[in-house]
Amino acid sequence: MKLNNDIFKANNERSNDLKINGYYYDDKAIVYELNGILDGYNSQDYSTLIEKSVNENKGIKHVILDFSNLTYCISVGAGNTTHILKKMGEAGITLHLYNLNVKITEVFKLLGFYSMFSIIFDFQEIYNFKESLFPTTVNCLRCDIKLRILKPGTFKCSSCQQVLIVDDNKNIELGEI
Numbered sequence: 225m226k227l228n229n230d231i232f233k234a235n236n237e238r239s240n241d242l243k244i245n246g247y248y249y250d251d252k253a254i255v256y257e258l259n260g261i262l263d264g265y266n267s268q269d270y271s272t273l274i275e276k277s278v279n280e281n282k283g284i285k286h287v288i289l290d291f292s293n294l295t296y297c298i299s300v301g302a303g304n305t306t307h308i309l310k311k312m313g314e315a316g317i318t319l320h321l322y323n324l325n326v327k328i329t330e331v332f333k334l335l336g337f338y339s340m341f342s343i344i345f346d347f348q349e350i351y352n353f354k355e356s357l358f359p360t361t362v363n364c365l366r367c368d369i370k371l372r373i374l375k376p377g378t379f380k381c382s383s384c385q386q387v388l389i390v391d392d393n394k395n396i397e398l399g400e401i
């Protein structure tokens with residue numbers, strides 16, 4: 225199934241360093257294949273483009289960014305990816321990052337972004353999420369800041385760096401590094 229989206233196609237011609245190809249995985253999920261690099265010139269267009277495209281394709285519950293053919297991503301690109309995450313969250317859509325390479329994984333981890341995302345290595349994993357409970361918001365046990373949690377697991381508070389563990393039932397406890 226092809227995306228019915230003219231804005232998407234038009235904007236996609238603008239960057240030489242990044243090509244984005246979108247298609248439906250199934251009737252609830254869109255995949256965007258990123259091809260090239262995310263740099264200071266195209267990162268803003270990248271997030272604007274994806275957000276517009278998702279808006280134009282109603283009924284979507286999952287968005288998968290396929291990083292298989294993305295060779296490099298500067299910190300601004302990772303930052304723009306968190307912007308997409310925020311927008312998707314507001315729309316009740318879960319964002320998944322598929323197949324990040326080692327370098328890009330490092331960039332996301334250094335910035336503290338990695339644990340914010342659903343990282344998948346198989347498209348079918350998007351349906352492993354407990355949609356009724358996650359994503360959710362919890363308060364950090366140490367600094368009380370509100371944290372958005374996508375799935376059960378161990379992560380660091382973005383504010384105070386406290387390690388926290390959230391289980392399948394949204395119970396939260398302090399963890400150790």
Ligand SMILES: [Zn+2]
Nearest residue numbers: 364367381384
């Ligand atoms: Zn905290």
